[in-house]
Amino acid sequence: xxxxxxxxxxxxxxxxxxxxxxxxxxxxxxxxxxxxxxxxxxxxxxxxxxxxxxxxxxxxxxxxxxxxxxxxxxxxxxxxxxxxxxxxxxxxxxxxxxxxxxxxxxxxxxxxxxxxxxxxxxxxxxxxxxxxxxxxxxxxxxxxxxxxxxxxxxxxxxxxxxxxxxxxxxxxxxxxxxxxxxxxxxxxxxxxxxxxxxxxxxxxxxxxxxxxxxxxxxxxxxxxxxxxxxxxxxxxxxxxxxxxxxxxxxxxxxxxxxxxxxxxxxxxxxxxxxxxxxxxxxxxxxxxxxxxxxxx
Amino acid sequence: xxxxxxxxxxxxxxxxxxxxxxxxxxxxxxxxxxxxxxxxxxxxxxxxxxxxxxxxxxxxxxxxxxxxxxxxxxxxxxxxxxxxxxxxxxxxxxxxxxxxxxxxxxxxxxxxxxxxxxxxxxxxxxxxxxxxxxxxxxxxxxxxxxxxxxxxxxxxxxxxxxxxxxxxxxxxxxxxxxxxxxxxxxxxxxxxxxxxxxxxxxxxxxxxxxxxxxxxxxxxxxxxxxxxxxxxxxxxxxxxxxxxxxxxxxxxxxxxxxxxxxxxxxxxxxxxxxxxxxxxxxxxx
Numbered sequence: 001x002x003x004x005x006x007x008x009x010x011x012x013x014x015x016x017x018x019x020x021x022x023x024x025x026x027x028x029x030x031x032x033x034x035x036x037x038x039x040x041x042x043x044x045x046x047x048x049x050x051x052x053x054x055x056x057x058x059x060x061x062x063x064x065x066x067x068x069x070x071x072x073x074x075x076x077x078x079x080x081x082x083x084x085x086x087x088x089x090x091x092x093x094x095x096x097x098x099x100x101x102x103x104x105x106x107x108x109x110x111x112x113x114x115x116x117x118x119x120x121x122x123x124x125x126x127x128x129x130x131x132x133x134x135x136x137x138x139x140x141x142x143x144x145x146x147x148x149x150x151x152x153x154x155x156x157x158x159x160x161x162x163x164x165x166x167x168x169x170x171x172x173x174x175x176x177x178x179x180x181x182x183x184x185x186x187x188x189x190x191x192x193x194x195x196x197x198x199x200x201x202x203x204x205x206x207x208x209x210x211x212x213x214x215x216x217x218x219x220x221x222x223x224x225x226x227x228x229x230x231x232x233x234x235x236x237x238x239x240x241x242x243x244x245x246x247x248x249x250x251x252x253x254x255x256x257x258x259x260x261x262x263x264x265x266x267x268x269x270x271x272x273x274x275x276x277x278x279x280x281x282x283x284x285x286x287x288x289x290x291x292x293x294x295x296x
Numbered sequence: 297x298x299x300x301x302x303x304x305x306x307x308x309x310x311x312x313x314x315x316x317x318x319x320x321x322x323x324x325x326x327x328x329x330x331x332x333x334x335x336x337x338x339x340x341x342x343x344x345x346x347x348x349x350x351x352x353x354x355x356x357x358x359x360x361x362x363x364x365x366x367x368x369x370x371x372x373x374x375x376x377x378x379x380x381x382x383x384x385x386x387x388x389x390x391x392x393x394x395x396x397x398x399x400x401x402x403x404x405x406x407x408x409x410x411x412x413x414x415x416x417x418x419x420x421x422x423x424x425x426x427x428x429x430x431x432x433x434x435x436x437x438x439x440x441x442x443x444x445x446x447x448x449x450x451x452x453x454x455x456x457x458x459x460x461x462x463x464x465x466x467x468x469x470x471x472x473x474x475x476x477x478x479x480x481x482x483x484x485x486x487x488x489x490x491x492x493x494x495x496x497x498x499x500x501x502x503x504x505x506x507x508x509x510x511x512x513x514x515x516x517x518x519x520x521x522x523x524x525x526x527x528x529x530x531x532x533x534x535x536x537x538x539x540x541x542x543x544x545x546x547x548x549x550x551x552x553x554x555x556x557x558x559x560x561x562x563x564x565x566x567x568x569x570x571x572x573x574x575x576x577x578x579x580x581x
Contacts, residue, residue, distance in 0.1 A: 022406075022407050022410060022411025022413065023407055023411055023413035023415075024407075025403040025404065025406050025407035025411070026403070026404050026407040026408070026413075026419060028400050028403065029400040029401060029403060029404040029423075029465060029469070030404070030419065030422065032400060032461065032462065032465060033422050033423065033426070033462070033465065034422075036438065036441075036458055036459070036461075036462045037422075037425070037426050037429075037434070037462055038422065039441065040437035040438050040440065040441035041437050043437065043440060043441055043444065044433075044436070044437040044440055047440055097334050097337075098334070100327050100330040100331050100334065101330070101331040101334045101335065102331075103327050103331070104327045104328045104330070104331030104332070105331065107327075108325065108327055108328040108331070109328070114573065116331075116335070118566070118569050118570075118573075119335050119339075120335065120338075122339075122342075122562065122565070122566055122569075123338045123339055123341070123342045123562075124519075124523075125519075125561050125562050125565035125566065126341075126342060126345055126558045126559075126561050126562045127523055127538065127539055127542060127557075127558055127561065128523050128525060128539065129525060129539050129542040129543055130345055130542060130554060130555065130557075130558040131341045131342075131345070133542070133550065133554075134341035134342075134344035134345050134348070135341055137344055137348070138340065138341065138344060174338070174341070177334075177338060227428070228427075231427070231428055231429075231430060232430065232431060234430055235430020235431055235432045235433060235526075236430075236431075236432075236526075237432065237526070238525060238526070238543075242546075251432075252430070252432040252526075255432050255433075255436060256432060256529075259436045259439060259440075259530065260529070260530070265440060268436055269436070269437075269440065272432065272433040272436045272437065273433070275430055275432070275433055276429050276430065276433045279428060279429070279430060280425070280428050280429075283428045
């Protein structure tokens, strides 16, 4: 796209890559990320070290108060545990639901493939909040699911679904399902059918064939799907707010109210950064362990 | 797996010849059946949204139960205060955010896939981090920055758009990058060999080949932006996008017209997909 790049075509590093001024294309986007992502994050770090005795109106004194972290984590350890627990269960159940679905679309749908793909996304064209509201109606005490489970005596007669952890996790699972299905589908769709047939020809049972051929080949999709589900689920607070009670509140609820209601900026910043750090560390360990680098 | 199932199924059914037909069909299609069941489950809340859009509200607010059938909600869509204004704002925000994020993201993807330079790993990391950051963290850090820069009174359209471009950007880069990485660069070399100059090659070969990735990235950006609540909630000040409007009506009760909008969003986007698909099929490739 610029003359020097043409001359440099011969010094390609990887096929199709060239040296030159091509990196300039990166500049506008990078500036955006630096100004609106990196800078606020660094600023958030400083905010988190303000002296907690200040207030939003009177201003805060910078005292490098690292104690904020210990205090915040001690005070909200149950929220951290609950957030990661809910997000973990959500990710696991999403995987169990999305894998057969993605597999069916990739291998079994024939000429209905495009139709099924559209059907995967279609429910999510409606607003996230409206979908969660309709779960509120479905899981309500007079709703069909509660009535059905009470009739089967799975739930006691005064048992509830709404305002329990089950409702919150069910909402999370529903809302993040396509984030698991689509990457899994993308990976499974690339799997060469002949490899699976070869496994069968070599007398592997369908299950062994799946475990040794299909599953490993779908790992990139599985890794990015679990990340795309776990990360937003761990920071979500809408499902807990609309489907649960303060007993089910997650870390996101606390950060939200610390920022927007109490305006306790040091606490909110401390919690935000702790959440971000924990998530990033988990993500990096997970990517290392699963040996998939192509995500980044 | 398909062939393997076919091999084992006859052995099993040999002892039970009566079941042969359906048993075999069942083992062949069990995954498909589970997949369809999961799909049906994802449509349950949509059914509720559509049903509630025709439900006559008992009091002022829509209740969770279906009461009496009515068309009223559909004829009075814009009646609740601020509902249609919030939709307009959402469209404006998403359009601007999508255009800017797609442009910046596509340029970045080209740079990362097609050019070698120092600081690539750092660039990749900076693009990846926003995706690994929970929305509540990104929203709160942006709010803190806007407040400290004295934007407190001016939170609104501009700050929402800045935030939306930010979280859409990484997703566009990843989507376009995936497309570019799978592209055959020999096609461009061939164009150059046939005396096309840089710009012609880009316009006639590279761009059309990259287009599906760019369109996918733009669609992803639009839907992420249009549906975003958490980050918008932090950066919006007094402005209300549609998701914020829905959330805001929690206290006074949800107007039934919300479910009309929900139904429309579902139907219109589904129609768009169908039209695009038909158009794509009719066009000779």
